[in-house]
Amino acid sequence: MVEDMKGKIRVFCRIRPVNRTEAAQGGAIVVDKIDEFSVTIETPRGQREFQFDKVFSAEASQEDLFHDTNRLIQSAIDGYNVCIFAYGQTGSGKTFTMVGDKEQKNPGIMPRSFNAIFEIIRENSAKFEFKVSAYMLELYNDRLQDLFVSQAGEAHAQTQSHGQARRVEIKRNRKGVVFAQGAETKEASSAQELYALFQQACANRHISATKMNVESSRSHLIVGIRVESKNLTNGSVSTGKLSLVDLAGSERAAKTGAKDHQLKEANSINKSLSALGDVISALSAELPHVPYRNSKLTQVMQDSLGGNAKTLMIVNISPSEFNLDETLTSLIYATRVKAITNNAQRNVESKEIAQLKEVIMKLRSGQSVEDEDV
Template sequence: PSGDHLGFGGVCQDLGKIRVFCRIRPFNKSEVARGSQCVVSHPDEYTITVESSRGLKEFQFDRVFSSTSSQENVFEDTSRLIQSAVDGYNVCIFAYGQTGSGKTFTMIGDKQQEAPGVVPRAFKQIFQIMEENKGRFSFKVSAYMLEMYNERLLDLFVAPSESLSKKLEVRKDKNGLVYVQGAETREVTSAEELFLMFQQGCTNRHIASTRMNAESSRSHFIIAIILESTNLTNGTVSYGKLSLVDLAGSERAAKTGATDEQLKEANSINKSLSALGDVISALSNEQPFVPYRNNKLTMLMQDSLGGNAKTLMFVNISPAEWNAEETVASLIYATRVKAITNSAQKNSQSKEIARLKEIIIQLKAGESVELDV
């Protein structure tokens, strides 16, 4: 590890393949009511089998969590990536699956926060790591929060009426790090402040009731946390980005009983997930051209898929026979993601480079600068 590394092992050395965790949710009320059979089993913690109309299908992942796995269990293996983000790496954790498969529960948790998910736990861990290292590093934390709804990027940190009039553009910096020009970025100083800001942003998100889910997410949701750390001994500055993404569910209108407006939303969701599938297919087959620019979602995730991020995907599935077709489709999708290789590199610069950049900013602003000769 480098001299300003915060002492983390494990995932830091695993710079290649995207990791994929599979999580089986418990039966829901509608599945119990229709007397649906369980078609999913996991003989060990890496294997999952599904009894489908085309026979028994078997899949292998980095970890399989059963319907009885707790939120603590799930976060345990995820938490090491939070350290990577503080260390100056680009990290993405995202959830995929059909509508009602438990993605939002995995990422955010229940409404009462009696069983918090990956997002609130990540917030806490960021500030715990910083507290433990405050004698050697100074830190700055900021965040932006977006949803992609009906092909549009919306800023969740501002009122919906204001968000509609804002122009948000997906950009990449010289290091290949994706950022969103025009998005409101807010600085925070505690996990509580970050979570409160997050909750306020969530109230602006589009949700609706469908047959599959009492509160179905009608948009893709992204919160990006920018982590800047300065080594107090040598002045080296590292920049990490933690992207937490709750993708809207893939769905078939006949199953969800969608209204006209919801059909429009579903078409938009399926179109973006299809574009994401095309990117995943191109990357897993090592094709020379990857169609990132076909959709705003794939542009947003460009540094997380085939880019410079350490990426973890949760594929969430239903255990019920009624959903077997969608379950198999999700697991095939996730298997492709597992074949993608990223190249994660630490984002850091020396004290001297940081000083020169500051001088350039001052000169551009027309300020006088004293140069050391």
């Protein structure tokens, strides 16, 4: 029932544990979870309180977080556009939340979602026929890259063909659903297959060390999973899309020690996050014009933030005084997101429309069409 409430982008806040650097500095803890929905932060101007749909303390496990996210996976299988994205400064724990740790002893929302998708499919296999496909992209220095194609492999292919690298462009279909034109979409028939594709994508992603983080994500990671389900009783077809986004960290260059190409990366990251902030401000204020076109990031997330999507933002914050300014900024940003209203709708087609589409596909590919197809 909560998932079907009209027009609510849900926002979770996750406080990460104090890290070794912060412990060594001996700074004060300025963030506190008051109850399930409230968090306070001590600022030079006094205490400020923020309310969210759920607040997770530093003690909360990956299982705890996913338990409250799980129902959205069902919505994607039911034919909704669903987006789960993590936001926060560099080193606030976004990649841990979305991907998990390196050894996968504590898998994040992405790998857990893969298991949940195929668990739901298994439970419903007697009534529905399912098809799962995925694309995985990286937005790096304002360029979209297909993570199913390694950059070395792409460069080699370019040299061989003396041509341009394959361009990945963001397009929207007539229903407003975003898709990545030029990116490879791969089918998966099990959680293991989907996870193997995901590992391949992660291996091609840009990361590097900064003063704030040993392995800082230098790009936005966008995983799009399309689930098509055919009702075996009435022939209707629904198509849902689950977008899982691990945003790169917002940061101040002086604090992270970014130089040269890292500084270029940081500027590109901050520019795209600023564009996302402008879109969020326009949506929360219900302005007639929403500036989606200002950044590739906001174009990719257009069907997740505005319109008919079910969206969950997880704002990740540090509890330490050292990160007070960034934490406060993240909490204010997340409060704006909470003010956005959407009208979630399912993408369902009747049996007749599904059949007509099949006929058109056959005609286009030169196959013969039988009487029973029409």
